[in-house]
Amino acid sequence: MTSYVLKNVSIVGGAATDLLINEGVIAQIGNGLSADQVIDARGCIALPGLVDLHTHLREPGKEDTETVLSGSKAAAIGGFTSVHAMANTNPVADNAGVVEQVWRLGKEAGLVDVRPVGAVTKGLGGITLAELGTMADSAAGVRVFSDDGKCVHDPVIMRRALEYVKAFDGVIAQHAQEPQLTDGAQMNEGIISGQLGLRGWPAVAEEAIIARDVLLASHVDARLHICHLSTAGSVEIIRWAKSRGIKVTAEVTPHHLILTDELATSYNPVFKVNPPLRTQADVEAVREGLADGTIDIVATDHAPHAAQDKDCEWSAAAFGMTGLETALQVVHATMVKTGLLTWQQVGERMSYAPAQIGRVATQGQALVVGAPAHIALFDPNTEVLIAAENSVSASRNTPFAGYTLPGTVRATFFNGLPTVLDGKLV
């Protein structure tokens, strides 16, 4: 195995030093190290390989938009070494057969650790529990269960699910969206939606479910994870729940850290997403929440879509944005450059904590000697003009097309082998 040394790198914001990667682990940290391949990492930050708790890889069923392989490539470009593949595929990942298929495809691609998420209910129908235990016991070792795309809105089903997965240290990840309050909804309910004549998706539809679910989780003493939290009110509810010792964790997407519903004025469906882009006040609240740890992690909710599902009028367009390739740049811009997070904390929010929640033992470890060499090397000193056609993902629906984002992922190491070098796939 080729050895690599990152020369003069700052490990999660620390003083510049050399980091030697050999035989799949971090072999040495110190000065004046050498290896088969030398990477000049002066000015760069080494982060533990990023772990995404919320990705849509679309395989099986929508391979025209993304596959496990293409999604793994996009993840590697973004500095990720593990992604959790959501269950709303076709067929739905509600049984051992599908999750094992996705897991095997991930292993074959060999670029990131693909952890399949199992559906909570059969076919995402919200009526009967899926075989949660069998999926946990399968080769895929599922620990995160979610009907994401849809809300587990039946309170009894949600309660049962929360309780049931305790047996194997699983966690239910809720897509909080009261379905009747959001019937036909197109964008955030606010001043903009009123002007644009687009049906509103009110914040209360997210907050009411979160409030209910934290109380349920408390009552049955179970872990709960809230997907893509987007409103100021939701942050307050999580803060309150945590203050009571409730075992809830929450994620925020990169796009909710920076984009607002004002963008819908263009009627460009690249900005159509679920939950929708909210107001500036919500953006500020989720940034604060991520800074103080109320929101535990950043998760991309990478949602690739085919061109014809975005190249149309707003109401005909699909909901979702890609995000794996730009996640770290957006977090850099919104949280590090603003002084809200240190690089050490970025490592916690984007690697350590998501690995913990997903119970992924081999990921999210501190960059110390002996740890598996899952590393993202980030150069914060560059600026990149984002162009949709440069996407490594099979889909082009990035909301950041035309934006200039700060920083580049120079290299990604997965199990000590580079998946990305010089900013490009190896």
Place this chain on the structure above:
Amino acid sequence: MTHTQGRVVLDSADISRALTRLAHEIIERTQGAQNVTLMGIPTRGVALANRLAQRISEIQGSPVQVGAIDVTMYRDDLRMQPARALLPTVIPEAGIEGRLVILVDDVLYSGRTIRAALDALSEHGRPQAVQLAVLVDRGHRELPIRADYVGKNLPTAKTESVQVQLSEHDEIDQIVIRQAS
């Protein structure tokens, strides 16, 4: 509108004399202007038509029919610039059917405006005849059009511009020739 540049070729008194002469010519050639309808081409053609109508009615002792015919939509250069604002078309009470219509304009140049005016007019009826009265004929016709009544013949170069100023729209009555820049 100021008039600092260019040279004044006709002043207020010249214009007044020209209009008086035109009024007399019209009366003479139409045997008393009984069946005449003056139709001014906006903008300044209308002011001139009104002035002519007043002079003729003073001389004859009876009112003269006067109106306006907007040619904007009938121009042959429509597609060479953005759509222009439309100006009022006013057909007098007696209409134009069977009347002797005298088109009135300030400057006759290529003749295209008059061609457009003839088209515009034809939408409103069939005059007995159409004649043309202009304050200035500056030459350079591009169509077979000629004026029946001319206030002043002003040979000009194509690089020059002729501007008729009338107190109804400008501060003063005068005709100015400018070099194109």
Place this chain on the structure above:
Amino acid sequence: MKHLLSTADLTRDEAILILDTANQLAQATGQGVGKLPPLRGRTVVNLFYEDSTRTRISFEAAAKRLSADVINFAAKGSSVSKGESLKDTALTLEAMGADAIVLRHGSSGAAHTLANSGWISGSVVNAGDGTHEHPTQALLDAYTLRRHLRDGAGDLAGATITIVGDILHSRVARSNVHLLKTLGANVRLVAPPTLLPFGVDTWGAEVSYTLDDALVGADAVMMLRIQQERMNAAYFPTIHEYSQRYGLNQARVNLMNQGAIVMHAGPMNRGVEITSEVADSPQSVIVEQVTNGVSVRMAVLYLMLGGNEATV
């Protein structure tokens, strides 16, 4: 501005130019002139995804009177019955050489999507997109108001206009609020709270839940059509109650200023939002609105297509 997508995009001068041009064209039509020539050689396509014979005919008449060629394309396709995509239809029309596309579509923002897509090189006239805007309706409403309240000239400064009904779902209301304010009018909105959009207090209009109060001192009232399906979605309990509280009858009309007019974009629900008596009264200008619609649409098409590029 190459496209007419929203009245919010019109400046006061632009709006007045359109209305003044409509005046001239109405006069020309009134003088018995047949066709006017300025759009000769231009092709106007009516691309209607929603049934609307009235608006489509109005645009067709307007285009034809200006000597344009008109193609009517009744498109199929809703979120339920997916026909050809808007993109593919647009590319087809571009291949046919459409200079302007008059689009009526069920999705808010469809006209913006078409205009900004790069699929077509022509102009887009928004003839109603979902619940968003219907700019030519607002223009013909303003034209009608100006005719009756301001002798057909200038703006509407100092006039008070009350708009009543399902504001939440009304593209007519949105377009009118923008334009009336641009023209200096004072706008009042009346609806039950469930039918007012979030953030309506930022629209610069007076908002009221009580119709009678909002009619005192008004120079005109605009009634919006109420749809049965709103009742089924619990926006109000019954049509009967809606009509009692928000329907226009003669007693309510009498609360307005002397010389006030009654307007409705149509089609009316007689007996629901407006009584037959009021609809047919001398103060009602509802039928005149339709006539004015043709003049206003002629003005829009002329200013957009009559030259080498749009004037407005």
